[in-house]
Amino acid sequence: xxxxxxxxxxxxxxxxxxxxxxxxxxxxxxxxxxxxxxxxxxxxxxxxxxxxxxxxxxxxxxxxxxxxxxxxxxxxxxxxxxxxxxxxxxxxxxxxxxxxxxxxxxxxxxxxxxxxxxxxxxxxxxxxxxxxxxxxxxxxxxxxxxxxxxxxxxxxxxxxxxxxxxxxxxxxxxxxxxxxxxxxxxxxxxxxxxxxxxxxxxxxxxxxxxxxxxxxxxxxxxxxxxxxxxxxxxxxxxxxxxxxxxxxxxxxxxxxxxxxxxxxxxxxxxxxxxxxxxxxxxxxx
Numbered sequence: 441x442x443x444x445x446x447x448x449x450x451x452x453x454x455x456x457x458x459x460x461x462x463x464x465x466x467x468x469x470x471x472x473x474x475x476x477x478x479x480x481x482x483x484x485x486x487x488x489x490x491x492x493x494x495x496x497x498x499x500x501x502x503x504x505x506x507x508x509x510x511x512x513x514x515x516x517x518x519x520x521x522x523x524x525x526x527x528x529x530x531x532x533x534x535x536x537x538x539x540x541x542x543x544x545x546x547x548x549x550x551x552x553x554x555x556x557x558x559x560x561x562x563x564x565x566x567x568x569x570x571x572x573x574x575x576x577x578x579x580x581x582x583x584x585x586x587x588x589x590x591x592x593x594x595x596x597x598x599x600x601x602x603x604x605x606x607x608x609x610x611x612x613x614x615x616x617x618x619x620x621x622x623x624x625x626x627x628x629x630x631x632x633x634x635x636x637x638x639x640x641x642x643x644x645x646x647x648x649x650x651x652x653x654x655x656x657x658x659x660x661x662x663x664x665x666x667x668x669x670x671x672x673x674x675x676x677x678x679x680x681x682x683x684x685x686x687x688x689x690x691x692x693x694x695x696x697x698x699x700x701x702x703x704x705x706x707x708x709x710x711x712x713x714x715x716x717x718x719x720x721x722x723x724x725x
Contacts, residue, residue, distance in 0.1 A: 441454070441545050441547070442454060442461070442538075442563055442567070443563060443567075445463055445466060445547060445563070446463075446466040446467070446562070446563035446564075447466065448466060449465045449466035450463055450465075450466055450547070450549065451463060451464050451465055451549065451550060451552070452547055452548050452549040452550055452551045453547070453548050453551040453553075454537075454545060454546070454547050455545065455546045455547070455548070456537050456538070456541055456543065456545050457541040457542070457543035458473055458474070458475055458536045458537055458539055458541060459471060459472055459473030459474070459475070459533050459534075459536050459537030460472050460473075460537060461534060461537055461538075461566075462551070462552065462553045463563075464552070464557070464560060465560075466563065467560035467561060467562055467563070468530065468534065468560065468561045468562070468563060468566050469530075469553070469557060469558070469560050469561075470526075470530060470553045470555055470558075471529070471530045471531075471532075471533035471534040471537055472533050472537075473532075473533040473534075473536040473537050473630070474620070475533075475536040475620045475623075475630050476529075476532045476533055476536055476620065476623055476629060476630030476631070477529075477623055477624055477627055477628070477629070477630070478529060478533075479525060479526055479529040479555065480494050481624075481627050482525055482528065482529055482627065482628075482629065483517075483525055484627075485626075485627025485628075486525075486627070488517065488521055488525065489511070489516055489517060493511075493516045494511075497510045497511050497514070497516070498554070501556070502554040503554075504556075505552050505553065505554045505555070505556045506556045507554055507555045507556055508522055508526065508555050508556045508557070508558045509556055509557075522558060523558055523559050526555075526558040526559065527558075527559060527561070528629060529629070530561060530566075531561075531566070531569050531631075532629040532630055532631050534566045534569075534570060535569070535570050535573050535574075535630075535631055536630060538566070538567070538570045573631055576635070577634060577635065577638055580635065580638040580639055580642055581638035581639070581641045581642040583641065585648045586619065586634075586637045586638055586641045586646070586647075586648060587619050587634050587637075587638075588618060588619065588620075589618060589648040589649060589650070590615060590616055590617065590618055590648070590649040591613045591615070591617065591618065591619070591637065591646050591647070591648060591649065592613065592615045592646065592647060592648070592649050593610070593613055593645065593646055594644055594645060594646060594647050596643075596644050596645050598610070598645060602645075605632075605636060606636045606639060606640060608626065609622060609626070609633060609636040609637060609640070610640060610645065610646065612625055612626065613640075613646050615649060619633050619634055619637050620633075622637075
């Protein structure tokens with residue numbers, strides 16, 4: 441349906457069970473999902489914009505669907521900061537909106553969002569990023585229950601090398617909160633939280649309140665670092681990528697990396713499959 445709307449160059453809103461996508465002339469211009477904080481939360485929580493400034497923009501320019509333009513013209517945000525945070529929020533909400541659903545999809549023609557134009561994204565780009573994120577999560581930990589069910593700690597001791605961002609997420613695991621709840625409490629993109637929780641699950645530190653047996657092995661080095669290739673970084677006060685405290689790796693390289701290095705030294709024509717495993721391992725670190 442989304443591909444057809446892109447071919448039609450349709451304008452309106454696509455509604456699914458876990459979110460909505462706004463299209464203008466067949467391109468995605470905005471996305472929202474209750475599973476992840478919206479653009480307003482990401483901007484105000486990370487310090488890029490004060491809450492008063494946000495609500496003033498909505499009041500002054502919401503009726504004309506020019507909130508984004510107002511934030512830039514009034515000097516409250518630079519164009520680059522707005523674009524970076526908006527794209528991050530768009531891809532994040534689109535990931536949840538396009539997830540598996542038992543409900544129908546509906547499209548209402550002519551509906552526009554009050555944020556106004558910021559930076560359109562092609563439907564193909566949104567679909568590719570959504571599939572890439574699903575694949576990354578599966579390779580970290582193949583059991584999807586951690587994405588939606590209440591989470592508990594297993595009681596396993598936490599290593600001192602656990603990255604600070606994962607430790608922050610772990611502090612919010614109380615037996616009641618889900619991944620979405622934790623994202624809202626921390627004011628951070630939902631996908632980032634899913635990545636950290638799956639890494640914690642792979643390390644045996646957290647599990648669902650009704651534990652399930654994983655359908656695959658624990659990936660090597662699954663808690664060695666924060667998310668890689670997670671779309672756009674969280675926004676800091678100046679809209680730039682927010683650096684994280686460096687984490688000390690649990691090992692110099694994963695087993696797969698070591699195997700690939702040995703293969704490369706032993707042969708001028710290393711096994712292609714092994715190189716692919718090397719690529720996957722590096723992406724999962």
